Amino acid sequence: MRIDLAGRTALVTGSTQGIGLAIATALARSGARVAVNGRTPDRVEAAVARLRAAAPDAPEPVAAAADVATAEGADRLLGLLPETDILVNNLGIFGTRPALEITDDDWRRYFEVNVLAAVRLTRAYLPGMMRRGTGRVQYIASDSAVVVPAEMIHYGMTKTALLAVSRGFAKEAAGSGVTVNCVLAGPTxxxxxxxxxxxxxxxxxxxxxxxxxxxxxxxxxxxxxxxIEPEEIAHMVVYLASGFASATTGGALRVDGGYVDSILP
Incomplete structure (x- = not known):
């Protein structure tokens, strides 16, 4: 299967390292013009350089330095990239903490970074996709959405929330030609x-x-x-971004190595 995303623009949030950079690289190798996002210009420029080296034949990447966990940062990003064909909401934070020691500020921070940032960008980019009759929105969730780890329930909560967000926006985009899906990544x-x-x-x-x-x-x-290696997550994202996945929407697709002990999420 050869996936050709030439002529498409893709935004991957939190893409200066790890899974996000692997996704950005895989999309670029498939021909997409990729916007690399991170909070600081230095980290973004370093990631752009790595992307150029990994995908030398791809369109010139867009350096999109902005803290999308804030409304101001999202506005800055929209100024740099007013439209996109593929939105991959990858940005996320995680960490361990005993359940009874998770503070109100912890709960708010995890929700704002892992959920609200993705909602804000979907709200900004989805209407344009629907008007054009084509587009892809994806959320990088986790096995923790279904099997919530006792050592980080605040993180699990945000990934469970993304399942609802994804399904809800898929309903909003119904019949428009735009697909909206979640990717449940396993331990990576x-x-x-x-x-x-x-x-x-x-x-x-x-x-x-x-x-x-x-x-x-x-x-x-x-x-x-x-x-799981980050590139294995990226393969699913590229597939969902392609025309081969045109009938897949409102789904939660697992790249979890069989971690979730269920046939369905």
Whole structure:
């Protein structure tokens, strides 16, 4: 299957590293003009340089430095990129905290970054897609939306919320030619996740042993029995962005390595 996204513009929020950068790179390699987003110009320019090197034949990327977790940052981003054909709401934060120690400020911050930022950008870009009769909106959720981790229920709450947000906006876009979907990523190998793993297992273990211990002790239901690579998440996103997925909307598609012990999400 060859996916050609030539002539399409894609915005990937939080795309200076990890899953976001992998998604941006995969979209660029498929021919899309990709807007790379992060909070600071330095990090965005560094990611743009990496994207150019990884996809030298792709259209020139857009450097979109803006903190989209704020209304002001979203307005700045819209000034840089007034329209997009593909919106991938990838921005997210996570961390562990005992449930009874999660403060009001923690709850608000996680909701504002992980949910409200995505809602705000969908509200801004979806009407244009609907007028043009084509477009793709995606939300990068998590297995934690369904199997909420006891050590970070504030994070799980936001990913569960994205399932409702995605389904609701899919209904808003019904019949317009625009599709709206969620991608449920399983435990994925990123720099941030390496830090998270070492919060839960012996820091003196070499990485491969630490990863195996983490999956065995904290994610034993994974059928892959390994962390997922960011590129594997990106493959699903590129597929959903393509014409091959024109009849897939309102869905929650799993790239979780069989982690969620259910046929349906």
């Amino acid at each position: 190998h990123t720099g941030g996740v390496e830090d998270f793993v070492y919060q839960l297992v012996d820091r003196d273990l070499p990485w491969e042993e630490a990863q195996r211990a983490f999956m065995r002790e904290h994610r034993p239901q994974s059928l892959l029995q390994r962390l």
